[in-house]
Amino acid sequence: MKTKDYIQLEQDYGAHNYLPLDVVIVKADGVWVYDVDGNKYLDCLSAYSALNQGHVHPKIMQAMVDQAKKVTLTSRAFRNDQLALLYKELSDMTGYEMSILMNSGAEAVETAIKLVRKWAYQVKGIPRHEAEIIVCEGNFHGRTMTAISFSTEPLYRDDFGPFTPGFVIVAYNDSAAIEAAITPNTAAVMLEPIQGEAGVITPSEGYLKQVAEICSKNNVLLIADEIQTGLGRTGKLFACDHEGVRPDIMVIGKALSGGFYPVSAVLADKPIMGLFKPGEHGSTFGGSPLAAAVARAALRVIREEKLAERAELLGTYFMEQLEEIPSPYVHEVRGKGLLIGIELKPEAKGARRFSEALQKRGILTKETHETVIRIAPPLVIDKSTIDWAIPVLREVLNMS
Numbered sequence: 142m143k144t145k146d147y148i149q150l151e152q153d154y155g156a157h158n159y160l161p162l163d164v165v166i167v168k169a170d171g172v173w174v175y176d177v178d179g180n181k182y183l184d185c186l187s188a189y190s191a192l193n194q195g196h197v198h199p200k201i202m203q204a205m206v207d208q209a210k211k212v213t214l215t216s217r218a219f220r221n222d223q224l225a226l227l228y229k230e231l232s233d234m235t236g237y238e239m240s241i242l243m244n245s246g247a248e249a250v251e252t253a254i255k256l257v258r259k260w261a262y263q264v265k266g267i268p269r270h271e272a273e274i275i276v277c278e279g280n281f282h283g284r285t286m287t288a289i290s291f292s293t294e295p296l297y298r299d300d301f302g303p304f305t306p307g308f309v310i311v312a313y314n315d316s317a318a319i320e321a322a323i324t325p326n327t328a329a330v331m332l333e334p335i336q337g338e339a340g341v342i343t344p345s346e347g348y349l350k351q352v353a354e355i356c357s358k359n360n361v362l363l364i365a366d367e368i369q370t371g372l373g374r375t376g377k378l379f380a381c382d383h384e385g386v387r388p389d390i391m392v393i394g395k396a397l398s399g400g401f402y403p404v405s406a407v408l409a410d411k412p413i414m415g416l417f418k419p420g421e422h423g424s425t426f427g428g429s430p431l432a433a434a435v436a437r438a439a440l441r442v443i444r445e446e447k448l449a450e451r452a453e454l455l456g457t458y459f460m461e462q463l464e465e466i467p468s469p470y471v472h473e474v475r476g477k478g479l480l481i482g483i484e485l486k487p488e489a490k491g492a493r494r495f496s497e498a499l500q501k502r503g504i505l506t507k508e509t510h511e512t513v514i515r516i517a518p519p520l521v522i523d524k525s526t527i528d529w530a531i532p533v534l535r536e537v538l539n540m541s
């Protein structure tokens with residue numbers, strides 16, 4: 142079968158909830174992917190940062206295969222040897238005392254929301270079921286009913302109501318707006334330190350610090366959704382580390398498994414995470430021995446290969462090179478580490494045609510919000526690969 146045959150099958154039998162590029166991938170290795178027709182591409186999306194460790198990392202693959210031969214699922218009705226070790230290693234690596242394991246990022250976000258609501262009633266003393274959570278315009282926290290209830294993107298929300306109440310939306314990158322929105326019923330502020338899906342929107346320096354101060358002054362918890370920005374992507378373990386901010390609750394996913402298996406987690410200290418009591422929350426697959434073994438290996442790779450440091454160095458280099466490209470279409474290059482957005486001017490007539498042109502030349506990217514090309518390769522990329530990609534990007538950013 143050829144590319145067009147697979148696309149036809151998808152078209153006929155699959156829900157049309159995505160509009161992928163016309164490339165059918167059959168295998169991958171590190172930063173490279175290969176399609177059914179034998180073409181090779183540099184992956185500059187990394188499955189939205191789930192592949193920080195690169196495709197099919199041999200150590201994570203080995204851990205997955207080894208564990209799959211032993212035991213894959215116990216359910217949390219019984220214990221398993223891998224989860225206990227993952228808890229400990231997550232704590233050692235992040236400094237948070239406890240964690241809870243889920244599967245998808247959206248599920249972890251929901252878990253964080255349940256946790257802060259519980260904190261609101263049991264610790265802060267907010268009247269039951271009246272807790273408010275402040276979120277930001279342009280947010281992306283996943284696709285579940287509650288996560289889209291406070292989305293500001295009509296595409297994600299229209300025709301999906303009624304929505305979950307209890308959220309207050311304020312402008313992003315405006316700490317005064319957060320302060321003004323706080324009421325006695327405010328339980329938490331939840332935000333992304335960089336808004337990836339909104340187009341790599343990078344707030345001004347000091348924003349996160351100001352928000353953290355406002356939260357602690359008002360006895361409001363700060364939840365950072367670092368599902369996309371965390372685990373090395375921006376040049377630190379967490380994007381919040383750039384400002385020395387330690388949120389009360391950290392939500393991670395994506396690269397927590399290096400792309401092998403859906404694994405997400407919520408991290409917090411004991412006074413908060415300790416509020417969950419047996420039976421109050423759970424997941425059949427969350428914290429399975431297979432998930433835990435894969436996550437342990439994925440975290441080890443981040444540490445051993447110093448992926449955060451790599452992202453810092455190579456991201457700075459990549460961004461400098463991109464900024465030097467003369468182009469009639471580029472409005473701005475922004476981001477941190479290897480999370481880079483190229484914002485195009487209106488005369489570029491949309492980012493999609495650039496993604497398609499890059500695909501023809503061997504680079505896979507994804508446009509976001511019509512005007513931004515996101516460049517986020519696996520963190521195992523090297524300088525010579527960037528040096529190969531730059532002229533390709535230069536050519537495409539100058540096409541008519």
Ligand SMILES: *Cc1c(COP(=O)(O)O)cnc(C)c1O
Nearest residue numbers: 245246247281282283366368369
């Ligand atoms: C991807 C993402 C999510 C949702 O994760 P899923 O695994 O797709 O449910 C939530 N928040 C942010 C910031 C993300 O980038």
